[in-house]
Amino acid sequence: MSEDLTKRLSPSDKDEILTAIKNLDSRLGRVEQTVEERLYDTRPNWQKVITEIEQLQAGQQRLEKGQDNLRIQISELNSIVCDVNRDQIVINEAIRKIQLDFHAIDKRLHQLEMNRN
Numbered sequence: 001m002s003e004d005l006t007k008r009l010s011p012s013d014k015d016e017i018l019t020a021i022k023n024l025d026s027r028l029g030r031v032e033q034t035v036e037e038r039l040y041d042t043r044p045n046w047q048k049v050i051t052e053i054e055q056l057q058a059g060q061q062r063l064e065k066g067q068d069n070l071r072i073q074i075s076e077l078n079s080i081v082c083d084v085n086r087d088q089i090v091i092n093e094a095i096r097k098i099q100l101d102f103h104a105i106d107k108r109l110h111q112l113e114m115n116r117n
Contacts, residue, residue, distance in 0.1 A: 009017070
């Protein structure tokens with residue numbers, strides 16, 4: 001089934017393969033060290049970025065809460081404006097009636113003066 005191919009290799013081939021593997025191990029070790037050094041260099045940056053993102057999210061939540069409060073206040077203000085408009089209509093009606101009464105009284109007074117003269 002599976003054949004051991006290393007038995008066919010000459011000793012010099014085996015030495016070359018072992019040397020290549022050692023070189024790869026060495027290179028891999030240097031790459032791992034470089035990655036660790038870069039991680040060490042970039043870790044403060046990432047921590048700063050994470051902190052800033054958290055601050056942005058907190059600020060966004062405050063803004064959203066503020067917007068919700070403003071929506072409630074605007075709704076209440078709209079209700080108050082409707083009440084004021086209704087009251088203004090009532091006041092205008094009352095003033096109109098007073099003016100009509102005033103005109104009627106003025107007309108009657110004018111007729112009384114005419115009759116008296």
